[in-house]
Amino acid sequence: MKIRKANKSDKDEILNFCKNTFEWGDYIDRVWDLWESDSSGLLLVSEVLDNYNLKFHPIAVSHVSICPNNSSWIEGIRVNKKYRNQGIASSLLKYMLDFVIKKGIREAGAIVSCNNIPSQKMLEKQGFYQLFKFNYYNLIFDKVIKINHLFPQQEQQKKIGLKSAHPKDIPDIIDYLSNSKVSKYMDNRYFDSWKFYRFENTFSCIMSLINDNKILLIVDEINKINGMLITNITDNKDDVFYKKPSVQICYFDYINEFKYSEIINILISNYSENNLYHSIQFYIPEFINLSNQHHLNSYSADHFEQFFLYSKNLYNLNLHKSCNQ
Numbered sequence: 001m002k003i004r005k006a007n008k009s010d011k012d013e014i015l016n017f018c019k020n021t022f023e024w025g026d027y028i029d030r031v032w033d034l035w036e037s038d039s040s041g042l043l044l045v046s047e048v049l050d051n052y053n054l055k056f057h058p059i060a061v062s063h064v065s066i067c068p069n070n071s072s073w074i075e076g077i078r079v080n081k082k083y084r085n086q087g088i089a090s091s092l093l094k095y096m097l098d099f100v101i102k103k104g105i106r107e108a109g110a111i112v113s114c115n116n117i118p119s120q121k122m123l124e125k126q127g128f129y130q131l132f133k134f135n136y137y138n139l140i141f142d143k144v145i146k147i148n149h150l151f152p153q154q155e156q157q158k159k160i161g162l163k164s165a166h167p168k169d170i171p172d173i174i175d176y177l178s179n180s181k182v183s184k185y186m187d188n189r190y191f192d193s194w195k196f197y198r199f200e201n202t203f204s205c206i207m208s209l210i211n212d213n214k215i216l217l218i219v220d221e222i223n224k225i226n227g228m229l230i231t232n233i234t235d236n237k238d239d240v241f242y243k244k245p246s247v248q249i250c251y252f253d254y255i256n257e258f259k260y261s262e263i264i265n266i267l268i269s270n271y272s273e274n275n276l277y278h279s280i281q282f283y284i285p286e287f288i289n290l291s292n293q294h295h296l297n298s299y300s301a302d303h304f305e306q307f308f309l310y311s312k313n314l315y316n317l318n319l320h321k322s323c324n325q
Helices: 008-016 028-036 088-102 117-125 153-160 167-178 181-185 203-211 257-275 315-323
Strands: 002-005 042-050 055-067 071-079 107-113 129-140 162-164 189-192 195-198 215-219 225-233 247-254 279-285 303-313
Touching: 002 088, 008 028, 008 055, 028 042, 028 055, 028 071, 042 088, 055 088, 055 195, 071 088, 071 195, 088 107, 088 117, 107 117, 107 195, 117 303, 153 257, 167 203, 167 215, 167 225, 181 247, 189 225, 203 215, 247 257, 257 279
Parallel strands: 071 107, 247 279
Antiparallel strands: 002 042, 042 055, 055 071, 107 303, 129 279, 129 303, 162 215, 189 195, 189 247, 215 225, 225 247
């Protein structure tokens, strides 16, 4: 077996065994072209020699990308069923870690379904640890069952105090996050297109998110911040499955855990209007269970799953490498 960089000719053979990885299918076919063109990362395949025709053919795939804040992200480890339990996934993981360590990256991250015990054990053997657990909800708007609102949408939004953040709000945002239970639990991280990113509670970092129109605030009648959301609109224009962008609620922080559903009610109403988006996705700390809340039960959640965010500190490995040079 050998590991090498993937090329276009690998695509069809790889996708043949990446169709039904999970109950809902898989996503490798939707991201292959994006991963292959990732100049800062690496799309890898493992291949073995076919003794019948004396040609190598790919049997496994994985992707690693370089992220902001001197971190990296590992994803998409898939092994053909015929070749599992032979250490191939572990070999790919070691190869990716060596790749980012050589680049001086200080952290590697990955998410794993809470039901995927083999992948959890593999990461833990390589020194990864569970940073936190989170709930993922996906609601497809075509399947959403609307409820009869007690108030018109604009009145609901005004009642709950939902607004876009402004640069003048930054000092209050910094103060709010400094005392936030959710921010502490999630280690100052937010989700974006199936990767977790660390955000610093600083003026420049928050200003950057505001400039990208990613921060929504929940304020009371005297404009005191009671909650904060980080949002993202995914670019699905080339995706034959989604066809339309999806809305991601990447960070969801509210001081009243029992009123999350009120915010969700407004968000679903806002984003489902005009038929612009395919779905809305929520990434929420595991101690907030939306399934038990009244409003979410009024909608049809297409998918719910729990994940662990794993992290590995590469700083000492980089330091050791530097000392030996």
